[in-house]
Amino acid sequence: QICEIINPINCDTATVSVTVTAPAIVANDDVFSIENCTSVGLLGSVLINDSINGNPVVASAVNISLVSGLNSNIQLDNLGNINILNGTIPGTYVLTYQICEKSNTENCDTAVITIIIKDSTAPVFASLPVQSTIQCSTTPDFAQATATDTCSSVTLTFVDATVQGSCIGSYTITRTWTATDLAGNAITASQRISVQDTNGPTTTTEFASNINVNCDAIPLKPELIFTDNCSTVSPALFTEKITNSSLNSYSIVREWSVSDSCGNVSKFTQIVNVTASNNATPIVSSACNGDSSTINIFNLLPEGTLINGTWTDVDNTGALQGNILSPFGLTLGNKVFEYRINDEMCPKSIQLTVNINDDCIVLGCGNIKVHNAFSPNGDGINEVFVIDNIENTTCYQENTVEIYNRWGVLVFETKNYNNQTNNFEGISRGRTTISQSSGLPTGTYFYILNYSAINGNGKVEIKKLDGYLYLSK
Structure with missing residues (x-):
């Protein structure tokens, strides 16, 4: 508003608009490269190529932070400095950072930090055993290789190459190890084991090397079976000769000579000392x-x-x-x-x-004879009711035995009675009994024996014997 001084009421008003714009903030991409993975510490500042209104950025005027690609081994401080810590694996790392004006925190810009950590050094092997020689019966045992790298972990692989020798049991194995780090740097080392066969065949057949016999008991030549731990076995060469001959004795020397495909020879000998006696x-x-x-x-x-x-x-x-x-x-x-x-x-x-x-001459059947007294008292004498020849099933094929007490009560009955396993021992075993499986008292009993027999015409007939039986203890 403006008014005249001489006429203060003579006034007028107007509007003034002032536009204030934020300064242009620019964050530019940064690339850092490390030739040796062992180099650590400060790489540089990301603010060195950033600007506000065309002027270099002053660290105290901005807030700086990482928005992506965070890594515990890569640090960005509030001054814009990039630091690499020890143990950072070689490779390419991409991080995004942001700068904002402290006076206007919404005035921001972002840029990309690219860090390239190079590794051109191959891993290093620990020493491997020198070349060794073993017998073919021993399994080749290679040492486990170890390797280290200054920058990263190491992957170990191996390849075996076998070169055949002059025979089956002779050959050489070379194991070549390759150690590779994460950058692809590789190194190789080898261990060689030579396998040889210097042992001759053996026999799996047990035989006596020295035997003393009479001339009528000279054993047959043993048939030896030969085997070899590594190679094939050639047919054995066998010889037999007589030595130390005298009037009453001599020796038989048997020898087997056998070789394997590697030329190893084994000999096996058996000496039979013979006595020529005429007993x-x-x-x-x-x-x-x-x-x-x-x-x-x-x-x-x-x-x-x-x-x-x-x-x-x-x-x-x-x-x-x-x-x-x-x-x-x-x-x-x-x-x-x-x-x-x-x-x-x-x-x-x-x-x-x-x-x-005269065993082949067939004799007649023995007569059935009942012994009508026995004493089952445990003394081992006359312990069971005996019926002679009842076990001759050729003559007497079937039988039944019933025994009653003095009151006519059945105390024992059985079919196919025999004196060993199916007999009357003075124990109640009838259909109607006084006490099942109990010892019967001393007294007079009555037996009935029915049995089949072959008559003079060759036919089977049923016969019966009965009578009194005395049981004493």
Whole structure:
């Protein structure tokens, strides 16, 4: 409003508009590069290329903060300084920061910080064992490689390469390790193990290396089975020779020579010391004089006995023709026959004693006989009710036994009675009893025995025996 001084009421008014604009704040992108991952500390300031109204930014005039890409090993302070801490892994890191005027906190701008940490140094291996040589029976055991890196963790891989030797059991294995860090820097190291076969074959067959025998008991050559821990086994070369020969003894030397595909040779020896004595060997057999069939007594000799000898009927039975014996009709008792082998290396005499019996002659059935007294008192004598021949089921196929007390009460009954396992021991076991499985008192009882028998016409008939039975204790 304006008014005249001389006329203060002569006035007029007007409006004045003043526009105040915020200064232009500009944050520019920054790129920092570290050639060696071990370099740490201050990289620089992100504010150095930022401006307000075209003027360099003064740190005290702005608030600065990270809005993305936060990393505990990368720090941005309130002066705009970027610091790298120890242990930061090589790579490229992208962070976004923001600056705002302190006097006008809504006047802000953002920019990107790119930090490149380089790693051009490969990992370092700890020492590996030197080349070693082992037997083929031993499994190659490689050491576990270890490697370290100044900047990052290390990944270990390996590849095995096998070179075959001159035979199956000979070869070389080379294990090549590769250590790679996170930047892709790699280094290799190798360990070599040579495998060789210097041991000959062995046998899985147990056999005696030294044997003392009579000339009639020389064992057969053992069939050895050979094996090798690494290689194939060639067929064995076997030799047998007689040494130390004298009038009454000699030795048999058996030798097996066997090799594997690597040329290793093993020898196995068995020495059989033989005594050439002419002692008669006794053997015993039997035959029935009711049997009309003949016996080839060669079959009674020990297995492996030569059959080029001669037989002599020592007792002059007249029943021996060559090697065929006819026992029919001979008198009972022992009959002696001698077999001789006139072998220069091992003369031999075998004395065969044949017991002539009448076991093959069928006898008649024994009579059924009831023993009508017994004493089940635990002394081991006459403990059960005995029926002679009742167990001969060929003659007496079936039977039943019933026993009653003096009042006619059934105290025991059974089918197919026998004197061993199905017998009357003075224990109540009837359909109607005084006391089941209790010991019966001393007294007189009555038995009834029904049994089947074969009559003279070959037919089965039922017979019955009954009578008094006395039980005492």
